[in-house]
Each structure stands twice: as structure tokens, then as C-alpha cells.
Amino acid sequence: MSTGPAPDAAPAVGPRRGRHTARWTAVASLVVMAALIALLATRPPAAATEVYTPLLGQQAPPVTATTLSGGRFHLAAYRGRWVVLNFFASWCPPCQDEEPDLVTFAYQHRAPGDAALIGVVYDDTTAAARAFERSSGATWPTVIDPGGQIALRYGVRGPPETFLISPSGTVVAHLDSAVTAADLDQQIAAARAAGL
Amino acid sequence: MNATLGHTGVLLGLVASIVGAAVIATGLVRKRPATVRAGQVYAALILLGAVVATVAMQRALITHDFSIAFVAENNSRSTPLLYTITGMWSALSGSILLWGLVLSGYITAMVWRFRRQAGDPLVGWATLVTYAVSAFFFALMAGPADPFQTVSGHVPANGLGPNVLLQDNPLVAFHPPLLYLGLVGFTVPFAFAIASLVTGRIGEGWQVATRRWTLLAWGFLTVGVLLGAWWSYQVLGWGGFWGWDPVENASVLPWLCATAYLHSVMVQERRGLLRVWNLSLVISTFSLTILGTFLTRSGVITSVHAFSDSDIGGLLLGFFGVVVVTGVGLIAWRGDRLRSPGGIDSPLSREGAFLLNNLLFVLLAVIVLLGTVFPLLYEALEHQQVTVGAPYFDALTLPIGLTLLVLMAIGPALPWRKATTGTLADRLLVPAGVGVLVAVVSVIAGVRGLGAVLAFCLGGFAAASNVRQLVLAARGAHRHGIGAWRGLVGRANGGMVVHIGVVVIAVALAAATSLGHRGEVTLRPGTTTMIEGQQITFQKLTTVSSPVRTATEALVLVNGHGPYRPAVSQYGANTEPVGTPAIDSNVWHDVYLTVDSLPASSGGPVGIGVTVQPLVSWLWVGGGILVLGSLLAAVPGRRRRPTDPVSAPLPALADGNGRGRRRHDRVGPAVGPAVGPPPEPPPVPVAVDGAPEGSADERVPAGSS
Amino acid sequence: MSPRGGRKAGSGPVWVVLAVVLALALALAASRWSGTPTVAQRAAALDAVLKCPSCDGISVADSSASTAAAVRQVVLIRVREGQSDQQIEQYLVGRYGPSILLRPPTTGITAVVWVVPLVAAAGGLGGLALFFWRRRRPPTTVVTPEDRALVDQAMAENGPVAAPVAAGPGP
Numbered sequence A: 001m002s003t004g005p006a007p008d009a010a011p012a013v014g015p016r017r018g019r020h021t022a023r024w025t026a027v028a029s030l031v032v033m034a035a036l037i038a039l040l041a042t043r044p045p046a047a048a049t050e051v052y053t054p055l056l057g058q059q060a061p062p063v064t065a066t067t068l069s070g071g072r073f074h075l076a077a078y079r080g081r082w083v084v085l086n087f088f089a090s091w092c093p094p095c096q097d098e099e100p101d102l103v104t105f106a107y108q109h110r111a112p113g114d115a116a117l118i119g120v121v122y123d124d125t126t127a128a129a130r131a132f133e134r135s136s137g138a139t140w141p142t143v144i145d146p147g148g149q150i151a152l153r154y155g156v157r158g159p160p161e162t163f164l165i166s167p168s169g170t171v172v173a174h175l176d177s178a179v180t181a182a183d184l185d186q187q188i189a190a191a192r193a194a195g196l
Numbered sequence B: 001m002n003a004t005l006g007h008t009g010v011l012l013g014l015v016a017s018i019v020g021a022a023v024i025a026t027g028l029v030r031k032r033p034a035t036v037r038a039g040q041v042y043a044a045l046i047l048l049g050a051v052v053a054t055v056a057m058q059r060a061l062i063t064h065d066f067s068i069a070f071v072a073e074n075n076s077r078s079t080p081l082l083y084t085i086t087g088m089w090s091a092l093s094g095s096i097l098l099w100g101l102v103l104s105g106y107i108t109a110m111v112w113r114f115r116r117q118a119g120d121p122l123v124g125w126a127t128l129v130t131y132a133v134s135a136f137f138f139a140l141m142a143g144p145a146d147p148f149q150t151v152s153g154h155v156p157a158n159g160l161g162p163n164v165l166l167q168d169n170p171l172v173a174f175h176p177p178l179l180y181l182g183l184v185g186f187t188v189p190f191a192f193a194i195a196s197l198v199t200g201r202i203g204e205g206w207q208v209a210t211r212r213w214t215l216l217a218w219g220f221l222t223v224g225v226l227l228g229a230w231w232s233y234q235v236l237g238w239g240g241f242w243g244w245d246p247v248e249n250a251s252v253l254p255w256l257c258a259t260a261y262l263h264s265v266m267v268q269e270r271r272g273l274l275r276v277w278n279l280s281l282v283i284s285t286f287s288l289t290i291l292g293t294f295l296t297r298s299g300v301i302t303s304v305h306a307f308s309d310s311d312i313g314g315l316l317l318g319f320f321g322v323v324v325v326t327g328v329g330l331i332a333w334r335g336d337r338l339r340s341p342g343g344i345d346s347p348l349s350r351e352g353a354f355l356l357n358n359l360l361f362v363l364l365a366v367i368v369l370l371g372t373v374f375p376l377l378y379e380a381l382e383h384q385q386v387t388v389g390a391p392y393f394d395a396l397t398l399p400i401g402l403t404l405l406v407l408m409a410i411g412p413a414l415p416w417r418k419a420t421t422g423t424l425a426d427r428l429l430v431p432a433g434v435g436v437l438v439a440v441v442s443v444i445a446g447v448r449g450l451g452a453v454l455a456f457c458l459g460g461f462a463a464a465s466n467v468r469q470l471v472l473a474a475r476g477a478h479r480h481g482i483g484a485w486r487g488l489v490g491r492a493n494g495g496m497v498v499h500i501g502v503v504v505i506a507v508a509l510a511a512a513t514s515l516g517h518r519g520e521v522t523l524r525p526g527t528t529t530m531i532e533g534q535q536i537t538f539q540k541l542t543t544v545s546s547p548v549r550t551a552t553e554a555l556v557l558v559n560g561h562g563p564y565r566p567a568v569s570q571y572g573a574n575t576e577p578v579g580t581p582a583i584d585s586n587v588w589h590d591v592y593l594t595v596d597s598l599p600a601s602s603g604g605p606v607g608i609g610v611t612v613q614p615l616v617s618w619l620w621v622g623g624g625i626l627v628l629g630s631l632l633a634a635v636p637g638r639r640r641r642p643t644d645p646v647s648a649p650l651p652a653l654a655d656g657n658g659r660g661r662r663r664h665d666r667v668g669p670a671v672g673p674a675v676g677p678p679p680e681p682p683p684v685p686v687a688v689d690g691a692p693e694g695s696a697d698e699r700v701p702a703g704s705s
Numbered sequence C: 001m002s003p004r005g006g007r008k009a010g011s012g013p014v015w016v017v018l019a020v021v022l023a024l025a026l027a028l029a030a031s032r033w034s035g036t037p038t039v040a041q042r043a044a045a046l047d048a049v050l051k052c053p054s055c056d057g058i059s060v061a062d063s064s065a066s067t068a069a070a071v072r073q074v075v076l077i078r079v080r081e082g083q084s085d086q087q088i089e090q091y092l093v094g095r096y097g098p099s100i101l102l103r104p105p106t107t108g109i110t111a112v113v114w115v116v117p118l119v120a121a122a123g124g125l126g127g128l129a130l131f132f133w134r135r136r137r138p139p140t141t142v143v144t145p146e147d148r149a150l151v152d153q154a155m156a157e158n159g160p161v162a163a164p165v166a167a168g169p170g171p
Helices: A021-041 A094-110 A126-136 A146-153 A180-192 B001-028 B032-040 B039-060 B071-073 B081-089 B092-113 B121-142 B175-185 B187-198 B205-236 B246-271 B274-295 B310-337 B350-382 B390-413 B421-444 B450-479 B484-488 B492-516 B616-634 B660-665 B695-699 C010-035 C039-051 C066-081 C086-096 C108-134 C146-160
Strands: A064-066 A072-074 A084-087 A114-122 A162-165 A171-175 B517-523 B527-531 B536-543 B548-556 B562-565 B567-571 B579-580 B582-585 B589-597 B608-613
Touching: A021 B310, A084 A180, A094 A114, A094 A180, A094 B421, A114 A126, A126 B548, A146 B175, A146 B536, A146 C066, A162 A180, A162 B579, A171 A180, A180 B548, B001 B032, B001 B039, B001 B092, B001 B121, B032 B121, B039 B071, B039 B081, B039 B092, B039 B121, B071 B092, B071 C086, B081 B092, B081 B175, B092 B121, B092 B175, B092 B187, B121 B187, B121 B310, B175 B187, B175 B205, B175 B246, B175 B274, B187 B205, B187 B274, B187 B310, B205 B246, B205 B274, B205 B608, B246 B274, B246 B350, B274 B350, B310 B536, B350 B390, B350 C108, B390 B421, B390 B450, B390 B492, B390 C108, B421 B450, B450 C010, B484 B492, B492 B608, B492 B616, B517 B536, B548 B589, B548 B608, B548 C108, B562 B582, B567 C066, B579 B589, B589 B616, C039 C066, C039 C086, C066 C086
Parallel strands: A084 A114
Antiparallel strands: A064 A072, A084 A162, A162 A171, B517 B608, B527 B536, B536 B548, B548 B562, B548 B567, B567 B579, B582 B589, B589 B608
16 A cells, blocks of 8 residues: 555544543453453363262162162162162273272172172163173172163263262262272272261 | 375474464565565465375375374274265364365465565565464474374274264265364454554455455355254254254354454445454454364363363463454554544444444354353352253343344345435335234244244344345346346345345244154054154164164154154264164154164064154255355455445446456555545435435445445 | 335334234234143253253253153153142252253352343443444544644655545545
């Protein structure tokens, strides 16, 4: 264009009245954006292990169901022991990962008898679940959940999810990824220390 | 070999971007146009680098070269060829490669388009900005998101194959590339906006020059989003054509700002107003594309669309910060001095309508951004999760959508500068009549719900108003002897067609969401029942298996034709079984079939979900009209420069091939008498009542705006 | 369409007629719509605002996941029992947490997400009104002697230019 005087040296018409609308709007936007960036920068990627559930501290919802082997199961019968309630499915890779650890945990606590492991089939066929348990050498009771009602009662969103229930029947912990035997023991120890 | 080739391409792109930027920067600082012009050639080198890297990746995919980690994770020997090729953008680092390829293409096109003004500092700054953006993305590919990283350890015999939901539908070959062509395309207008602010040369029609680029990018983005909606509709798991999923929202945020810009830039062309506002819109559009890239790739948001989280989240967020600080900072520094001195004569004018349009679109963007980001804010404060889902967005966007329908009806009938209610009443009488007629007909036809009837009524109003504009333009063109078809092309007329497409989509949305009904039936094999007005026959169950999918399908006849195959499918061995629907689609409604429950024993009853949604196919038809309209809008007008006043005469019809005006938006060093700001049009015949009915439209039939 | 200038005396009454007809039609549509909802309608309405627990952001109505089917079943049972919408929502929130609701509650800190758009809309409209009110007066740019001197200097440097430079809207 023309090589005349630089535009910002030309008499400006806007700010003659002293208003700097653009500047203040821009500064305000920058502040909001800075807050947004700070928020986004400090968010961890969405994958946590121990997560909040509204059931924490509440009485564990009752479970009355049929086991894979055809027997009846009542959760109430397990009062007095720590109960690890594990929702799983045969098609779920983290469930497959945690299975050996669950076997270890069950074996370690069989003798003292202080903690029991219960499995709940989540959105899977009975045949597949049975095959899964058999192939991993699982010996603990596993119940089927027709219609997903037990999962609903516990607010399960997807396998694997594990609930720790105290001897008095209170839900004390909720883990929503693959667990290890050490994780479970840690949770029990922490809950004991807290007097639950 | 592929890895080496790929790394070479990426490094070439990176080095060319950095060196090109340095060369141009030197030329600008030292005020040497020759040096600035020399920076052009690096665009070709960046493109070369991107092409080499892409060729290397495609070669690796097609030859199943599992020594490259990306190929091992996203391809397998049994993957069909189409999904092998599209595997390039099915995962994170490959998608960055696609981004780089599209970006380098746009940069080359931009440098080519402005090659005659390459020594101009404004073009130089714009090229510098694009090189900087390109350097960032190639740096991502060179480091954290390396697509050509080799497998550590021994090379696997077979790969994992792409994500199962990305192997099922050929739309995967169209939706992501079109989306990227849209999102990446906003880089060029952004570069020119920054250049305008830096050089202070805000009002010479540079915005006009880049308006076409914005329209092109906007068009691609629109098509990309529509195809994504269509794909979502066909594949369950993403629940319908629009779910207000965070990643969907991230792609529509730039679209909202770009739409606002496409309207308000017309005010700038005609009246020279809103210059700084338009720059802000362009900067916002580009910033939102970077924010969207961050949200999709950082793992901050869980979504079926999201790529796996990785380290590049932090880098993308940092880049977003740089972009925002640069753009907003420049406006803070320079904006007030560059504001235009003119004013708007009356709120009841086309300028006023465009301003209201901008307000509504920006408000929509605020709502969508807030709703998307709020769950993160809540989780940071309360350490619990909250969901902001479809009911929230629907509730807030409905009134805005209805208001926009009204604006679409009134806006085209409003003259520039000032209108009286009398003029408006005369022009809108027939369209209003059409709208009321539609309302009455729909109530008589049994449509329930205030929102639906209102949407139909306002849709009819808007459609009739836009059709009226087209008819007037065609008649005017015919009267001027240049062919009635001229009344259908050009920016304004194409815009009318786009509006009609939007109206069709709005009507379809209203019908599908508020008039749909759902039922469930349980049927034994070979039985028939009537539900929701449809006759459903369940024939039998079959099991199908293919390398990627094992499914139990229910063969269902709808009103005697079919069979449709809703199924419960499992993709791969280790995934949750998902329902895959079948759709019986015709002009009036879609019957959406799902398998809700499988029988416990064979021969037992199957639960089938039947959803009847009216007018869903109108969504896709409306989308097609929209795209047609944007193509029509891109046809250059034969009349004049957009900066000429409304009353400027048409070029003489005998000036040759009539295409001479194609260069009407060329800007840069004037080669003749100064192309200064046009004198104000004489106010007498046109001011008070707005343009005389029909005459202004007729005088500039092609592309009148 | 109509000759410009003269106000058509005829179009006014037509608008009134149109407005009345429209009002009637809308009233009819609204009245037909509100009646006591059936069990199925109530369940469907609830299904639309409850999130499928194992999906990302889809409602229970739109999903065919097993968790969604389970929630739909519970909703249907409780609607049949006569529980209120609030009670059913509270029960599910008690299982899954507040994120089961697709519509963020209007009380508490989530009210922000409802209030901010309203404030933004009001602010935007107010700003627009202010903009029009301010700009309504014709631009009172007074040409000062400094302006004239600048123009004279520029013209002396560059020679005569066809168009005016200082005032008036530029492109």
C-alpha cells in the first residue's frame, strides 16, 4: 500500500475519548484464559484407582443371588469377616490381569479366614464366566447378576471394580481398576487402623 | 527403511519451518523485501517433508512393516486395505502427521496465492506465523509424538489392528481428513490476523482476501462434522447423531466462531466497521482449534473419541497458551488504535442483525465451552465427578436456536444502514404467512409440544424469506440479461441456500428429538407385532463372525421389507459386547432397531428395541443443501469489489469474458491510482427507507450482499 | 413486492390476523402437550436425563449397554410403584454418585453452569444496546488544525491522492 506515515502515527479517532474498550476486554479475556489453562494443566489424566462412591461409609447393599455352581448366596452370612467384592467379566483385560493376584489373595487368607473374596459376574454369559474362573484356578464363590441389578446397587460402571466391606458390613473402600493382593492387604490394614 | 524415510521427512519439515521462519524474520527486521521473498521457498520444502513422511507411513502400513511401533499397534495382516490406509489417522501420532500434511498443503497454497506480494511485510508476517505453527507440529512429530518410533525388542509377527470401531465403517476415510481440512484451514486467516495487528495495516481488504480461506475451511469443517454425526448415528455406542460429547463440542467451538466471523466480515466490507472484533473472532477460531486438539489428546477428558493420553498434552496446552497470549496481547496493545471510526445508524438494519447474530453465536460458544470444561473445574474443587450432558446443552441452545431462525428470516430482508418497520413488514408478510401456515398444519397434523411447533413455524418463516431473496435475485439477474442462474450463485445467494439447508436441519432436529418414540417388544422367532405404528417381524437369530467381529444378529422385517440385522457384536476377543443397530430409513422417518436382550435358551424370545424418529433423513438432506450453498457462495461474483459501495454500477456487460472481476479481492501494492477507501455513497435516494425494495438487489444480482 | 415509500394501509391488519392465528396454534400445541404423563412417558423422560453408567455421556435411553438396561429396569419399577422423579434420581445418585445425572443440579456449586450463560446473555445484550446507543449520535470527529497539518504534510510528501484519508469509514 502507500508508504505514507505509519498508521499508528495517524491521528486515531477511537481513543480520543479515552476509552480503551479493546484493551480492557483483551486483558479480561487473558485473565480468564490463564485461569482455564491453569485448570487444565493441573488435571491428571482421567484414571484413578481409589475413587469416591456414595456408598462409602454406608451399609453395603445386600446381595442375594445364585452362584456359578448353582448354590444360594447371601452377603449377610459373611458378617464378621472382611469381604472383597470383585465385579469382573471374562472379556475384560484388566480383569484377566488381576486374576492371578486374586488367587494369591484368596489363598493367603483361606487359613486365617479373616477375609473372604466374592466374585460377581458383570455382563457376561455364565458359561464364559465359569470357564474363566476354572482356567485361573479360582476357588471363591462367584455369583451371577441377571439384569445387572447387583451392579446397579453398587454403582458399578464397568469391570473390574472391587469393594472392600468391613466385618460390620460397611463399605470402606472402592477400587475401580485392576487390583493386586498387596493393594487389598493395604486397604484392609488401613481400614483396621482407622477403627472400621 | 520406512522409519528412516519418515524421520527424514519429519526433520525436513521441521528444519524448513524453523529456517524459513528465521529467514523471514531477518528480512522483516532488516526491512529487506528480497529476504522476505526468499522465505517463500521453504513452504515447498515443508510440503515435501510432510509428503515424504506420509508416503513412508503409508508404505509401512500397506506393507505391514511391524518394526514401526505405530504400525504394530494400529494395523494387522488381516486389516482390509481401506482401513490400513486410514489407520494412519486412527491413533495419536499418525493424526499429528495428517495435521502436518494438511497444514503444509495450506501453507504452500497460501504462499502460492500471495506470491506476487511476497515482499510485502504483511504477507511476510503471515508466512512467518504459519511457519511457526508448522514448526510446532513437526517438533511434536520429531519428539514426543513420533509416528516412526521403532519397536523395542523383537519385531512382532502380527499387529494389533486399529481400534475396532474404526474398522467398521468406510466413513473413517472421510470424516477425519475433512475435519482436519477444516480445522487446520483456520491457520491461514489467523496468520493474516496476526500480521494485520503487527503491521497495523488492518483495513486494506486483507480480511477480504482471507475471507475465502475462512469460507473454505468452514465448509470443510461443516462437512466433516456432518459426516461425523452421520457415522455416530449408524454406530451405537456414541448414541445418536449428536451427543454433546466433549470432543464433538471441541470441533464445533471453532465452527461457531467462524460462522460468526463469516457474517460480521460482511459488515466490515460494506461499512468498514468491526475490524478489531473480526480479528478477535479469527484469533478465537484458531485458538479453539488448538484447544480442541489439546482436549482430544491430553486424556483430560474421557470420551470414545479421545486418543490415548500422552505427554503431548502439556505441550499442546503450552502452545494454546502461546497462541492466546500472542493474539489477545496484540489486540490489547494495538486494538484500540485500529478501531474504525464509523458508526451504526440504526439497530434495525442488516448491520444490527449481524451484530445480534454474532452475539448469539458467541453465546453458543460460551455455553458449549463452559459445559465442556465445567466437569473438570468441579472435579478440581469437589473431588467428585459431575456430568454436564445433553439435557443441559439442549435446554440452553434451544432458545438461541429459535432466535437464530428468526434472525435468518429477518436478516436477508433487512436493508443496510436503516430500515423502517413498514419496509420490513411489507417484505416479510408472505414469509410470515408461510410460517403461520406451517404452524397451523403441524398442529392439525397432531404435532404435540410447543418447541416442535415453534421450530416448524419459524423454520417455515426463515425458509420462505430466504427463498424470496433467491427469487428476487434470479429475477433481477434475468432482467439484467445475465442469466437467472446468476441469482443463485455468489456470496449472498449462496448464503441464502446455506440458510435453507440450516432450516431443514433445524426442522429435522426438532422433529427427531421431540417427536420420536421408542418401544420395546419381545418376540419369539417367526412372530409379528405392531409397535409404534410399525409392523415388526422377527425371523430368527444368526451368528456371524469375521476377523474383526463376532455377532449375534436378529433378522427383523419392518413393514414387510428387510431383513434388517440389529445385533450384539463383539469386536475382538477382549472387549465388551456392544449393540449394533440396524436402521430402516425413508423420507418420513427412520426406524431404529436394536437388540435389547438375547434369549437365555435358543428359540426363546428376543427383546427388540424399536425407535421411530421422524425426519432424520432430512438432517442429511439439509447438510447436503448446506454444502451446496457454500459451493455456490464460492462462485465469484462478476460485479465489483466487495469494498465498493452498494450503489456502484455494474461493470459494463461488454467488458470481455465477464470473468475479469475474479481478481476483485487482490490486495497489495496498488499499481494504479490509489485504491483508497471508497467515498461514502450519496445518501439521498437510499438512506431513509433502506434500499428500495428490489432495486438494490436487482442492481447487483450476482453475489449481492 | 410492494411499491416503496408509501405505507400500505393493508398490511397492518393482515399481521394482526397472522399473530392471532399463530397464538391460537401455539396455545393448542402447548395444551395438547401437557396432560398427566403415563408411566411409559415418565420412565422415558427419566431415562433421558440419566447417564448410562458404563458409557461416556450417553443417556440410559440411548444406550443398549447392560448397565443402561439395568437402570431402565429400576426406573420402570420405581415409576410403577409411584415414586417421584426426585426420589428415583436420589436413589440412583446414592448408588452412582452425582455424575449419573446428565443435567447438573441447579443448586450448589453446579448452579454456576446455569447462571453464567444467563449473565453472559444479559451482558451481551446490554453491551449491544450500549453500543447502539453510543453510536447513534453521528460521529463527532472534529477536524483539528493538527489533523489538517498532518494531511498537508502527507500530501506534500506523496502527491495528491484521490480519496480522503482521515475521516470516514475505511475498508
